[in-house]
Amino acid sequence: MDDLVQPARALGIHPPAVTRGEGEVRAALGGSVDVHFAGAGVDGLGGVRVEVGEAAAVPNRLAGDRDPLALRLALLTRRHYCGAQFTPGILDEADATLHRWRDGVAVWARAPSRPMPPDVVRDAYAAFENNLDTPSVLGQLNRLADDVDVADGAKFETFVHLDRVLAVDLARDIGAGPD
Known part of the structure; x- marks a missing residue:
């Protein structure tokens, strides 16, 4: 995850407040709300889910x-x-x-x-x-x-x-x- 922080910062993207597990980002918004950014077909995360498409590097x-x-x-x-x-x-x-x-x-x-x-x-x-x-x-x-x-x-x-x-x-x- 740390290898993504600098490129994300260059794009004006703040680092997540909390991270869990391989490839899973969980940002705490006001404490109890989880926001998950995931591709299609990822289920069972709970909280708010934002589906994102794949972008080539x-x-x-x-x-x-x-x-x-x-x-x-x-x-x-x-x-x-x-x-x-x-x-x-x-x-x-x-x-x-x-x-x-x-x-x-x-x-x-x-x-x-x-x-x-x-x-x-x-x-x-x-x-x-x-x-x-x-x-x-x-x-x-x-x-x-x-x-x-x-x-x-x-x-x-x-x-x-x-x-x-x-x-x-x-x-x-x-x-x-x-x-």
Whole structure:
């Protein structure tokens, strides 16, 4: 388990509070709730069970100089219960999206704050509640980024707010210097 802590930390994933047995992770949330992350066909764990698809390890040669959170973003483009294979093209696209969004957030942060678009927030929350449908949320953010009818301050507030769940550090470049 210890060999997973550093790579997980690079992806913004906190280590589990408690681990038990080979390959079994048990996180204590508020004491009595167990959360188990397991593949299909694993039964008898009790507590909350989150089924996750298999993701192939990304070799260092594929990770290259990309931000480690680009891999996290690439994972978020797939449903959590589906398997994932990553090609250089997929990782390049995630890395480019991450940089584009961070650049946008840094620019939008200079604008006066505006309320988040209620329909975007409502639909994002519904997607999160619908079996953690992160691909839908990412699609909403892509559309919002390109929407010329939405004020920059509203885009900023929405991206930063939804990043509290996505955890890809979209506000990282705010105040970093000239464009």
